[in-house]
Amino acid sequence: MADTHEQWLAQIDAELDGELPLAERAALAKHLATCSHCAGARASHLEVRVALARSAGNPHAFVVPRPSIRGGTLALWVALALAGGLIGGWFASQRWGGPGGGSALEETRGTIVVQ
Amino acid sequence: MGLSSFSSVLLVLAALQGPGTRLTYRVRVIQPVAGAQRILASGAVSGPIDSDMRLTLRTDTAEVEALFQVTAVGDTVSLGGEFFTRRRVGQSRRGLPIWEEDNYRRLIQVTWSDTARAYPFGSATKPGALWVELVLEREFAGGEARPGESFDLADSTLDFRLEAVVRPRRARVILNLVRGDTVSAPRPIDLVPEQPPRVVQLVLRGRATTLFVGLTRPEPARSPRDRGLGREADIVCLRVAAAAALPGQTLGTICGRLNNIARQLPLPTGDTLTATFSWPGPR
Numbered sequence: 001m002a003d004t005h006e007q008w009l010a011q012i013d014a015e016l017d018g019e020l021p022l023a024e025r026a027a028l029a030k031h032l033a034t035c036s037h038c039a040g041a042r043a044s045h046l047e048v049r050v051a052l053a054r055s056a057g058n059p060h061a062f063v064v065p066r067p068s069i070r071g072g073t074l075a076l077w078v079a080l081a082l083a084g085g086l087i088g089g090w091f092a093s094q095r096w097g098g099p100g101g102g103s104a105l106e107e108t109r110g111t112i113v114v115q
Numbered sequence: 116m117g118l119s120s121f122s123s124v125l126l127v128l129a130a131l132q133g134p135g136t137r138l139t140y141r142v143r144v145i146q147p148v149a150g151a152q153r154i155l156a157s158g159a160v161s162g163p164i165d166s167d168m169r170l171t172l173r174t175d176t177a178e179v180e181a182l183f184q185v186t187a188v189g190d191t192v193s194l195g196g197e198f199f200t201r202r203r204v205g206q207s208r209r210g211l212p213i214w215e216e217d218n219y220r221r222l223i224q225v226t227w228s229d230t231a232r233a234y235p236f237g238s239a240t241k242p243g244a245l246w247v248e249l250v251l252e253r254e255f256a257g258g259e260a261r262p263g264e265s266f267d268l269a270d271s272t273l274d275f276r277l278e279a280v281v282r283p284r285r286a287r288v289i290l291n292l293v294r295g296d297t298v299s300a301p302r303p304i305d306l307v308p309e310q311p312p313r314v315v316q317l318v319l320r321g322r323a324t325t326l327f328v329g330l331t332r333p334e335p336a337r338s339p340r341d342r343g344l345g346r347e348a349d350i351v352c353l354r355v356a357a358a359a360a361l362p363g364q365t366l367g368t369i370c371g372r373l374n375n376i377a378r379q380l381p382l383p384t385g386d387t388l389t390a391t392f393s394w395p396g397p398r
Contacts, residue, residue: 105217107237108202108217108236108237109198109200109217109219109237110179110181110196110198110200110219110221110233110234110235110236110237111221111233111234111237112194112196112221112223112231112232112233112234112249113223113231113232113233113234114223114225114229114230114231114232115229115230115231115232
C-alpha cells in the first residue's frame with residue numbers, strides 16, 4: 001500500500017501503463033478522491049501522454065498503450081485465415097456439398113444398350 | 116416406264132405411306148433380385164410404323180418420362196429416346212423436397228430381332244438397378260391407324276404407364292347441330308389435316324346450315340417438355356367457316372384429342388355445332 005506522494009505517483013504511472021492490479025487501482029481511485037495533489041498530478045500525466053501521442057501522429061491515441069501488430073504479421077495471419085477458410089469450405093462442399101452432389105451427372109443418366 | 120418399274124414405284128409408295136406396316140413396342144420392366152429377374156410390369160404399344168411410345172416410370176425418389184422413336188432403314192432400326200427425368204436429391208432447410216430435372220437424348224442402332232435394354236435411372240453397373248427391356252416388332256397389317264396400348268402391372272408400388280404417340284394422318288369427325296333440345300342427325304366425315312376445307316350441310320328442323328370445315332394441326336406446345344414428349348400429337352383442330360365467308364374468315368376453331376368427346380362451338384345463328392373427334396376405322 002502506498003503512503004507517500006512519490007509512491008502514489010508511481011502507482012499513477014503504473015495505472016496509466018495498464019499494469020496496476022484491480023485492488024491497487026481501487027485503492028488509488030479512493031486516494032485520488034481525497035487528494036487533490038495526486039488527482040492534479042494524474043491529470044498532468046495524462047496530458048503529457050496525450051501530447052506525446054499526438055506528436056507521434058496519432059490524434060486518437062489511447063492513454064494506455066496497446067501492443068502494436070506489425071503489418072507483415074497481420075498480413076500473414078489474414079492469409080492463414082483465408083487459406084484455412086478456403087480449405088474448410090472445399091472440404092465441406094466435397095463432403096456435404098449442395099443437393100445432388102456426389103456422382104457425375106452422366107452416371108445419373110439413363111442408357112440404352114443392345115443385348 | 117415398264118410394268119415392273121411401275122409396280123416397284125407403287126410398292127415403294129405403299130411402304131412410305133406406312134399404315135400397311137404396324138409397329139409394336141413390347142416392354143418389360145425388370146428388377147434383378149438375388150440373381151433372379153423380377154418382372155415389375157409389362158406391356159405393349161402398337162400403331163402405324165411411325166408411332167412413338169411414351170413411357171412413364173415413377174418411384175418415390177425418381178421420375179422418368181421418355182419418348183421412344185423408331186426410324187427403320189431396311190433391317191436396321193434407329194431407336195431414339197428423349198428422356199425427361201426428375202430425381203429427388205434432398206430436402207430444403209424448410210423440409211421440402213428438392214428435385215433435380217434433367218433432359219437428354221439417347222440413340223442406338225438395333226435390328227428387328229434385337230432386344231434393347233434401357234436403364235432409365237442410370238447406372239447400368241449399379242446392383243439392383245431396374246431396366247426396361249424393349250423389343251421392336253413389325254407386321255404387315257391393313258390400313259389400321261388406331262394405336263393400341265396394353266400393360267400389366269405386377270408391382271403396385273411402381274407407377275408405370277405406356278402410351279402410344281401417333282400423329283393421325285386422318286381423323287373421323289362427327290358433326291351435330293344443336294338447338295335447344297333438338298339435335299340434328301350426326302354427320303360423320305373423314306378429314307385429313309391441312310387439306311382444303313370441305314362443305315358440310317347439316318339439317319335441323321328443316322333448316323339447312325352449310326359450313327366449310329377443315330382440319331389443321333394445333334400450334335406446337337409451348338413447353339419444351341410437352342413438345343419433346345409429343346403430348347399434342349393426337350390433337351387436331353377443326354376450323355369452321357360459314358359458306359359465304361371470305362377466305363381467312365372463320366366462325367371458330369374446335370381443338371381436341373381423338374378421344375370421342377364432343378366439343379362445342381356456338382354459331383352466330385344461335386345454334387351450337389358439336390364436333391367429336393375419333394380415330395378413323397381401317398380401310
